[in-house]
Amino acid sequence: MATQVFNKGVSRRRFLSGMVAVSAASVVGTSLLAPRKAMAAAETKANFTGEVLSGSHWGAFRAKVVDGVWVETVPFEKDKHPTTMIQGVREVVYNPARVKYPMVRLDWLKHGYKSDTSQRGDNRFVRVPWSQALDFFYYEMERVQNSYGPSALYAGHTGWQSVGKLHNAGTMMKRGIGLHGTTLAKMGDYSTGAAQVVLPYVAGAMEVYEQQTSWPLVLEHADTIVMWGSDPIKNLQVGWLVPDHSPYAYYDQLAEKVKNGDIKVIYVDPVVSSTQKAVGGEQVRVNPQTDVPLMLAIAHTLYTENLYNKEFIADYTTGFDKFLPYLLGKTDGVEKTPEWAEKICGVKADEIRALARQMASGRTQIIGGWCLQRMQHGEQYAWMLVVVAAMLGQIGLPGGGFGFGWHYNDAGSITSNGPLMSGFSGVTGMEPIHKGSFKGYSTFIPVARFVDCIENPGQTIKYNGQTIKFPEMKMAIFSGNNPFHHHQDRNKMIKVWRKLETVVSIDHQWTATCRFSDIVLPATTTHERDDIEQYGNHSNAGIIAMPKVVEPMYEAKDDFEIFRELCGRFGREEAFTGGKTQMEIIEEIYNGARLQGRGLGVRMPNFKKFWEGEGFIEFPEGTEWVRHESFRKEPDLEPLGTASGLIEIYCKTIADMGYDDCQGHPMWFEKTERSHGGPRSDKFPINLQSTHPKNRLHSQLCSSTEHRATYAVADREPVYINTQDAKARGIKSGDIVRVFNDRGQVLAGAVVTDDYMSGVCRIHEGAWYSPLEGGKPGTLCTYGDPNVLTQDIGSSKLAQATSAASALVEIEKYTGPVPAVTGFHGPTEITSINPLFPAMDIA
Numbered sequence: 001m002a003t004q005v006f007n008k009g010v011s012r013r014r015f016l017s018g019m020v021a022v023s024a025a026s027v028v029g030t031s032l033l034a035p036r037k038a039m040a041a042a043e044t045k046a047n048f049t050g051e052v053l054s055g056s057h058w059g060a061f062r063a064k065v066v067d068g069v070w071v072e073t074v075p076f077e078k079d080k081h082p083t084t085m086i087q088g089v090r091e092v093v094y095n096p097a098r099v100k101y102p103m104v105r106l107d108w109l110k111h112g113y114k115s116d117t118s119q120r121g122d123n124r125f126v127r128v129p130w131s132q133a134l135d136f137f138y139y140e141m142e143r144v145q146n147s148y149g150p151s152a153l154y155a156g157h158t159g160w161q162s163v164g165k166l167h168n169a170g171t172m173m174k175r176g177i178g179l180h181g182t183t184l185a186k187m188g189d190y191s192t193g194a195a196q197v198v199l200p201y202v203a204g205a206m207e208v209y210e211q212q213t214s215w216p217l218v219l220e221h222a223d224t225i226v227m228w229g230s231d232p233i234k235n236l237q238v239g240w241l242v243p244d245h246s247p248y249a250y251y252d253q254l255a256e257k258v259k260n261g262d263i264k265v266i267y268v269d270p271v272v273s274s275t276q277k278a279v280g281g282e283q284v285r286v287n288p289q290t291d292v293p294l295m296l297a298i299a300h301t302l303y304t305e306n307l308y309n310k311e312f313i314a315d316y317t318t319g320f321d322k323f324l325p326y327l328l329g330k331t332d333g334v335e336k337t338p339e340w341a342e343k344i345c346g347v348k349a350d351e352i353r354a355l356a357r358q359m360a361s362g363r364t365q366i367i368g369g370w371c372l373q374r375m376q377h378g379e380q381y382a383w384m385l386v387v388v389a390a391m392l393g394q395i396g397l398p399g400g401g402f403g404f405g406w407h408y409n410d411a412g413s414i415t416s417n418g419p420l421m422s423g424f425s426g427v428t429g430m431e432p433i434h435k436g437s438f439k440g441y442s443t444f445i446p447v448a449r450f451v452d453c454i455e456n457p458g459q460t461i462k463y464n465g466q467t468i469k470f471p472e473m474k475m476a477i478f479s480g481n482n483p484f485h486h487h488q489d490r491n492k493m494i495k496v497w498r499k500l501e502t503v504v505s506i507d508h509q510w511t512a513t514c515r516f517s518d519i520v521l522p523a524t525t526t527h528e529r530d531d532i533e534q535y536g537n538h539s540n541a542g543i544i545a546m547p548k549v550v551e552p553m554y555e556a557k558d559d560f561e562i563f564r565e566l567c568g569r570f571g572r573e574e575a576f577t578g579g580k581t582q583m584e585i586i587e588e589i590y591n592g593a594r595l596q597g598r599g600l601g602v603r604m605p606n607f608k609k610f611w612e613g614e615g616f617i618e619f620p621e622g623t624e625w626v627r628h629e630s631f632r633k634e635p636d637l638e639p640l641g642t643a644s645g646l647i648e649i650y651c652k653t654i655a656d657m658g659y660d661d662c663q664g665h666p667m668w669f670e671k672t673e674r675s676h677g678g679p680r681s682d683k684f685p686i687n688l689q690s691t692h693p694k695n696r697l698h699s700q701l702c703s704s705t706e707h708r709a710t711y712a713v714a715d716r717e718p719v720y721i722n723t724q725d726a727k728a729r730g731i732k733s734g735d736i737v738r739v740f741n742d743r744g745q746v747l748a749g750a751v752v753t754d755d756y757m758s759g760v761c762r763i764h765e766g767a768w769y770s771p772l773e774g775g776k777p778g779t780l781c782t783y784g785d786p787n788v789l790t791q792d793i794g795s796s797k798l799a800q801a802t803s804a805a806s807a808l809v810e811i812e813k814y815t816g817p818v819p820a821v822t823g824f825h826g827p828t829e830i831t832s833i834n835p836l837f838p839a840m841d842i843a
């Protein structure tokens with residue numbers, strides 16, 4: 001990197017980028033010349049030696065720091081079930097993928113928003129001073145708002161960012177951009193996009209993110225637990241806030257009860273899950289994407305064998321009479337018998353009957369996961385699971401009924417009596433400067449359709465009873481999320497991305513999203529700034545201080561500082577900060593909880609004592625609780641939030657929307673591609689699971705080199721393959737294989753195992769996209785991003801959610817020259833260019 005002083009005029013760049021005037025002084029970047037330490041504030045951890053208690057999505061830990069360097073991580077002693085992933089967190093600070101400096105894509109620097117966008121992804125970037133990067137950012141927002149209005153600026157995407165009540169990257173973005181102008185927003189999320197739209201109609205609440213019945217009650221009352229496509233042991237390792245991992249103690253107890261024959265646990269899953277391995281029990285190996293036929297056949301058995309609860313159906317549900325003719329084949333001539341289902345789902349008819357009888361024989365807790373609704377017609381699974389539970393008639397009883405959130409956020413733990421902290425707010429109450437017209441376009445888009453929106457401006461789609469008109473997106477801002485991991489069909493995305501004029505990314509890891517951006521700003525990690533967070537998610541077990549562990553690396557700035565400085569460019573710095581320092585806000589957040597605590601009878605020390613003392617407060621334990629109990633006890637006084645106040649087996653509101661792919665009651669719909677004899681399986685016979693990683697949080701920790709080495713195979717992301725499938729293809733564990741379909745191709749490292757049924761493989765989502773030829777659609781991914789292979793279609797017209805789990809592939813042993821993995825080493829830095837006179841310096 002050349003260390004020239006950027007103090008010349010800006011006229012040429014302004015001319016090239018079509019930007020408004022800026023004073024020369026504001027583009028001078030002293031930071032390139034001064035080492036970081038010299039600029040550090042008074043309270044520095046630069047030479048600190050000692051231990052710091054802090055938190056993360058993976059749990060709380062004590063960081064051992066020697067002379068300003070974080071050297072070791074020890075799980076927090078109160079966490080009795082820490083995850084091994086905690087060892088990968090330290091590396092997030094130090095790994096080679098750190099975003100070190102503000103960077104601008106080479107051709108964007110030369111031509112601004114008129115750049116050659118087909119070069120995106122080639123990873124050539126130029127380092128610029130912070131002040132210049134923020135000027136570019138600001139002028140682009142200004143230009144887009146003035147030229148096109150709010151519908152052309154997309155700043156609504158959210159993601160998993162980091163924990164911390166203050167430094168919430170999504171909130172910072174919303175607050176900062178929101179002070180400038182209104183923008184195109186998003187609706188829903190990738191996690192539960194289908195379930196969270198259909199379940200409020202059916203069960204009156206989203207059901208997915210809510211607390212579940214307390215485990216002690218389930219352990220006491222349940223005879224059978226059915227884990228329907230859910231893997232809590234794997235998925236409870238992480239939390240939206242700092243997880244306390246308290247539910248694991250209950251899974252230990254459950255394992256004991258399974259061993260003693262007190263509780264029977266059944267796993268409906270194509271894979272032997274981590275939970276099955278830890279807890280024990282039996283698997284029902286269902287063909288992927290065919291759970292709805294299996295459930296329909298269970299309902300058929302319950303009905304025809306008179307095993308269903310007629311009183312519950314009569315008192316607590318509506319529309320069974322409209323569903324029944326479908327179940328019995330009166331409406332479509334196909335009776336949903338176990339024999340009918342067997343042909344689709346692969347589970348023997350007798351086994352289906354036995355399962356139905358088992359579920360009806362005593363108290364049965366159904367635990368539903370989310371992967372099954374992250375697929376085409378994903379709404380049907382969620383709806384039908386509620387129907388089966390309603391027929392069993394145990395909703396609202398301890399150890400009975402359905403629950404969709406058991407694998408998430410410490411669910412089933414006992415919620416404490418402590419206060420809840422509120423975070424830094426994403427809204428200020430101040431009117432934005434720009435509030436132009438949306439010109440007939442929608443003000444929001446269903447989040448998983450955002451690439452479709454970029455591709456098809458002006459197009460209309462149906463969504464949840466509304467018509468969405470896609471606007472013409474020109475600029476997009478991403479912070480705290482990584483769309484070039486999380487979105488489906490990478491090669492489609494690469495082509496469509498070219499339509500965007502300017503993309504801004506804020507991150508501390510040089511993700512594929514950074515590669516496909518024009519302006520990249522380096523954020524600090526959680527561990528380079530002060531914060532505060534709730535300890536335990538649903539458990540709300542306490543409050544943990546998260547003091548800075550180490551000084552910020554390179555030129556990283558806190559999201560707070562980035563948006564403060566951005567807002568300064570339009571005179572709204574004070575509005576952004578509220579006139580407060582970071583520490584004052586943290587103290588305010590704490591004091592809010594302290595005040596609330598007084599009302600609850602929970603005494604908390606003053607902030608100084610908390611922060612400078614132990615940095616941890618534990619709340620008193622709460623009481624056990626049963627989901628849906630109040631509705632069951634008093635259906636008239638505590639009705640569900642549905643139109644009828646009852647469980648809607650048939651839903652008139654949905655029926656009236658008139659959608660072919662989501663009708664008035666749950667139904668089986670064939671998929672556009674499905675393994676085990678379904679459409680397209682002749683060409684691509686293997687179902688690709690891209691479930692959530694055992695060793696990561698999505699794409700987070702993938703760039704942790706040493707941690708990655710603990711699970712990577714031949715340097716690649718593992719692909720788990722069934723033994724016979726591997727044998728038929730001459731593949732052994734440890735081989736590099738090519739996984740492909742007509743959407744794309746990736747290399748991965750084979751793990752051959754009987755845990756997977758024939759015709760099913762898995763590559764965990766979040767594996768970093770590592771193109772052989774950056775920016776070229778169809779190029780080989782050298783590491784194994786599964787979203788190179790997934791479909792980008794809506795679940796249905798109801799929810800328009802992601803269909804990531806509806807994907808087929810073929811696998812072959814890779815025999816070509818083995819390319820190095822390209823994803824983890826940051827940008828290719830072009831140093832032969834002066835950012836202020838680009839055209840002069842580049843031949």
Ligand SMILES: Nc1nc2c(c(=O)[nH]1)N[C@H]1C(S)=C(S)[C@@H](COP(=O)(O)OP(=O)(O)OC[C@H]3O[C@@H](n4cnc5c(=O)[nH]c(N)nc54)[C@H](O)[C@@H]3O)O[C@H]1N2
Nearest residue numbers: 159160161162169191480481482486506690698699700804
């Ligand atoms: N095929 C397939 N795809 C999927 C899924 C699937 O099952 N299959 N699952 C989907 C689901 S459920 C989800 S939730 C999404 C998750 O998708 P994302 O939320 O996009 O995933 P993360 O990898 O957590 O991305 C968070 C990004 O924020 C960055 N970050 C962390 N801390 C900070 C910070 O303090 N400031 C800033 N500015 N950035 C920060 C991280 O480095 C990382 O790049 O993926 C979805 N994609």
Ligand SMILES: Nc1nc2c(c(=O)[nH]1)N[C@H]1C(S)=C(S)[C@@H](COP(=O)(O)OP(=O)(O)OC[C@H]3O[C@@H](n4cnc5c(=O)[nH]c(N)nc54)[C@H](O)[C@@H]3O)O[C@H]1N2
Nearest residue numbers: 191229231235268269288289369370371691692693697698
């Ligand atoms: N370790 C870890 N935990 C996480 C996350 C993470 O990234 N890492 N992410 C968190 C987030 S954001 C979310 S949204 C949740 C996701 O939670 P889920 O979506 O519930 O989790 P998945 O791991 O994708 O899949 C759960 C199970 O579904 C099974 N499955 C897949 N296809 C089928 C099918 O066709 N039929 C049946 N019956 N089963 C099927 C899989 O084999 C797996 O056992 O996890 C959270 N927990």
Ligand SMILES: [Mo]
Nearest residue numbers: 189190191192
């Ligand atoms: Mo998620």
